[in-house]
Amino acid sequence: MRAAMAAAEVGDDVLDRDPTMRELEIRVAGMLGATDALWTPSGSMGNLIALMHHLGRGESFLAPAGAHVLDNELGTAAWLAGGMPRPLEHDAGPGKVSPAAVRRAAAGGVGPYHALHTTLLCLENTHNAAGGTVTAPDEHAAVVAAARGAKLTVHLDGARLWHAAVALGVPPGALTVGVDTVQVCLSKGLGAPVGSVVAGSAEFVANARRLRKMLGGGVRQGGVLAAAGLVALDRIDRLSEDHDRARTLAAGLRERGWDAAVPQTNIVLVAVADLAGTLQRFEAAGVRAGPMAGQVRLMTHADLTDADIATALSRIGPVDGTAGRTDGRRSPVRPGRR
Numbered sequence: 102m103r104a105a106m107a108a109a110e111v112g113d114d115v116l117d118r119d120p121t122m123r124e125l126e127i128r129v130a131g132m133l134g135a136t137d138a139l140w141t142p143s144g145s146m147g148n149l150i151a152l153m154h155h156l157g158r159g160e161s162f163l164a165p166a167g168a169h170v171l172d173n174e175l176g177t178a179a180w181l182a183g184g185m186p187r188p189l190e191h192d193a194g195p196g197k198v199s200p201a202a203v204r205r206a207a208a209g210g211v212g213p214y215h216a217l218h219t220t221l222l223c224l225e226n227t228h229n230a231a232g233g234t235v236t237a238p239d240e241h242a243a244v245v246a247a248a249r250g251a252k253l254t255v256h257l258d259g260a261r262l263w264h265a266a267v268a269l270g271v272p273p274g275a276l277t278v279g280v281d282t283v284q285v286c287l288s289k290g291l292g293a294p295v296g297s298v299v300a301g302s303a304e305f306v307a308n309a310r311r312l313r314k315m316l317g318g319g320v321r322q323g324g325v326l327a328a329a330g331l332v333a334l335d336r337i338d339r340l341s342e343d344h345d346r347a348r349t350l351a352a353g354l355r356e357r358g359w360d361a362a363v364p365q366t367n368i369v370l371v372a373v374a375d376l377a378g379t380l381q382r383f384e385a386a387g388v389r390a391g392p393m394a395g396q397v398r399l400m401t402h403a404d405l406t407d408a409d410i411a412t413a414l415s416r417i418g419p420v421d422g423t424a425g426r427t428d429g430r431r432s433p434v435r436p437g438r439r
Contacts, residue, residue, distance in 0.1 A: 151305075
């Protein structure tokens with residue numbers, strides 16, 4: 102990846118486009134079934150650009166509770182995009198909302214001129230704070246159809262869409278059908294140091310390029326960064342190894358008495374009674390972990406081997422004291438990091 106970055110053909114992406122950046126955008130657009138795409142420095146900026154494009158000031162948008170656009174983007178959906186967030190409970194499984202819930206919420210956002218009008222649905226696949234849960238193509242299609250029936254536009258935060266596609270054994274485009282815009286990340290498990298891509302219609306991308314400039318996201322010799330993204334896209338199939346290791350890690354933790362959920366992708370959530378104490382214990386043992394939705398989050402990624410998983414399990418050891426005991430109930434979705 103570093104060699105590709107060093108050898109990249111570059112231009113001025115702010116003025117007349119960078120050839121390597123453009124190659125990346127065209128490739129991603131094709132993978133997602135979109136007409137065009139635009140590179141952004143981060144997934145948060147890509148999401149914000151989509152919301153700024155879709156929302157009028159004072160309009161509201163729907164999103165599953167705990168979604169990244171709700172809890173982890175510093176309120177920019179309201180602050181900069183001018184939209185009022187309306188979280189939806191996960192009534193169709195962790196990280197998922199049902200078509201009926203979308204129809205009910207959309208109906209509540211229709212009324213006289215002084216009522217708050219709902220115009221947008223934001224989905225997330227995989228849902229990060231729910232533990233990397235996956236929405237299948239049929240589930241996605243049903244929810245999007247409900248949004249369409251309610252005259253909502255749809256944006257998909259697909260920062261970890263690659264993980265969902267690999268877990269389901271489908272191409273990424275099968276998980277974007279019917280959406281107006283989608284954002285995908287090149288660093289979430291793919292190994293690029295920076296960058297996301299937001300995709301949609303040609304009209305959207307033309308406006309998105311202006312919005313990116315307004316937000317300070319234009320770069321000059323962007324091909325240096327885009328080259329890393331192109332290499333990252335060649336690594337998508339490797340994500341299955343991370344998923345396998347996550348399942349191995351979770352199974353090993355359960356064998357040692359920990360309350361570890363069975364992961365669908367590469368996020369392992371462990372419910373504990375003493376979150377701070379457990380994180381300190383893991384850190385002292387040389388195992389890097391973090392908080393997520395009131396639980397301990399462990400991630401498997403490209404830099405880990407099977408031997409590393411075995412080492413981590415050995416260092417963590419069995420539950421003792423109160424650190425790993427719970428009352429059997431998992432915490433609700435709360436803010437967390439990807």
